[in-house]
Amino acid sequence: MLIINGGTDDAGHEDPGHPERPERLAAVMKGIEDLQLGDDLLAVAPYAASRSELARVHESTYLDQLGAFCFEGGGDLDEDTYATYDSWALAQHAAGAGLAVVKELRIRGEGTGFVAVRPPGHHALRDRAMGFCLLNNIAVAAAELTSLGERVLIIDWDVHHGNGTQAIFWNDPNVLYVSTHQWPLFPGSGAPYEVGGLEALDTTVNLPMPPGATGDVMRQALEETAAPVIDHFKPTWVLVSAGFDAHRADPMADLALSSGDFARLATFAASFAPRPGRVALFLEGGYDLAALRASVSASLGALLGSSATTEDPTNGGPGADTVRTTRDARQAALRIAHDTSH
Amino acid sequence: MKPIHTIAVGFDGSEDAKTAVRWALTLATHCDAQVVVAHAVGLLERFDAKNVAVELEESLLRLCDESGLEHSRAQLEIEDGDACSVMLRMADPPISADLLVVGTRGQGAHAGLLLGSTSLELAEHSTIPLVIVPRASTTEQSQMA
Numbered sequence: 001m002l003i004i005n006g007g008t009d010d011a012g013h014e015d016p017g018h019p020e021r022p023e024r025l026a027a028v029m030k031g032i033e034d035l036q037l038g039d040d041l042l043a044v045a046p047y048a049a050s051r052s053e054l055a056r057v058h059e060s061t062y063l064d065q066l067g068a069f070c071f072e073g074g075g076d077l078d079e080d081t082y083a084t085y086d087s088w089a090l091a092q093h094a095a096g097a098g099l100a101v102v103k104e105l106r107i108r109g110e111g112t113g114f115v116a117v118r119p120p121g122h123h124a125l126r127d128r129a130m131g132f133c134l135l136n137n138i139a140v141a142a143a144e145l146t147s148l149g150e151r152v153l154i155i156d157w158d159v160h161h162g163n164g165t166q167a168i169f170w171n172d173p174n175v176l177y178v179s180t181h182q183w184p185l186f187p188g189s190g191a192p193y194e195v196g197g198l199e200a201l202d203t204t205v206n207l208p209m210p211p212g213a214t215g216d217v218m219r220q221a222l223e224e225t226a227a228p229v230i231d232h233f234k235p236t237w238v239l240v241s242a243g244f245d246a247h248r249a250d251p252m253a254d255l256a257l258s259s260g261d262f263a264r265l266a267t268f269a270a271s272f273a274p275r276p277g278r279v280a281l282f283l284e285g286g287y288d289l290a291a292l293r294a295s296v297s298a299s300l301g302a303l304l305g306s307s308a309t310t311e312d313p314t315n316g317g318p319g320a321d322t323v324r325t326t327r328d329a330r331q332a333a334l335r336i337a338h339d340t341s342h
Numbered sequence: 343m344k345p346i347h348t349i350a351v352g353f354d355g356s357e358d359a360k361t362a363v364r365w366a367l368t369l370a371t372h373c374d375a376q377v378v379v380a381h382a383v384g385l386l387e388r389f390d391a392k393n394v395a396v397e398l399e400e401s402l403l404r405l406c407d408e409s410g411l412e413h414s415r416a417q418l419e420i421e422d423g424d425a426c427s428v429m430l431r432m433a434d435p436p437i438s439a440d441l442l443v444v445g446t447r448g449q450g451a452h453a454g455l456l457l458g459s460t461s462l463e464l465a466e467h468s469t470i471p472l473v474i475v476p477r478a479s480t481t482e483q484s485q486m487a
Contacts, residue, residue, distance in 0.1 A: 128426070
């Protein structure tokens, strides 16, 4: 069963000509329709995250300022990020959608969650909007879960590093953040030597990929470098920052994945869930509408056992050397951090 | 007080940023410092496939000539990220700037708003001294020179 929240009423968050646009969500919903799930699709009711739920990961001053900014009509928050009059309410619902999906999964104890919302969230910092993101949707859900005593694995396969999520959980030993991303690229963070704060060493795993990298290299990095850390961490929940802008057709970056690669990534992520009903995907980036539709369908289809046709997984791109140097850099950074902490 | 060897100044091509760069270049002539002119490449700049490096380099050379600073003492640094994050990184190796300089507001922010102001964000987070150069300082800058 696929449990979703989102997909409607997001038209108020739009800036003409901006790539983060309502048509993205329409493409996502078509990708879900392509799976023809019938009774296996459950849409949970919209819900606006409360002030206290947002305040777990965002500063109160920022929440006040963002709300006021929108109510005054909005505008540009930085070179990339906009907000409209409606954005505050839509961002609250985007954050609440994750909470609603996680709650439904907890009640049912089965199914796969998909949070199909915009604006996206993984660049949003505690005190700042950034990179098209206003509120950090996946962080709000992860913080809810850790407040219940859970140990949360966040896998972020968006082509951009999720600097906001990493920063929010930098010193939280109950959240393991694993990111694959093109590097160098916006936002400029996500180096392999970023391994977590002194209170949570080895709970951040960054796997930078060179331009042109294909799915085989990404899987190699995840299996060789991230998997042992995840096994040691023993997550009780798996949340995914599912951006689809690493697809070869996406105009925002230069990785070379196919929809079939996203299917494999989804299978990899879900393999770490200790029991059914513990996996939820959160929409992040993805700006080529056809690739977005196909990649959503492929990744969710892989988790639901669908036989939907996908593009073949890719291989042969650059980056095998990067996998090794990343692993070496991580180990060196961990040694230095351990020496510093003692 | 720590001597100023390296000044990092934000540059997005706006008039406010040019004022800040002029101020930083002039200061450098007085304290024998190097100037790193930092340009942040955001998501939309990449999406629009802009390549502003040549334009920024030419602009920087003109500003150096105006300020009387040898070209070799100013370098353009183009980095991925938002303006605030890129400027904060200038304080870290390998740049290790001793002073950050920015204009009051660049291309992305709105006048009079606390949110979206790179200069105010930097004022809150910078670990090294920060100078926010108001637009009106053009005249003062030329007097200083």
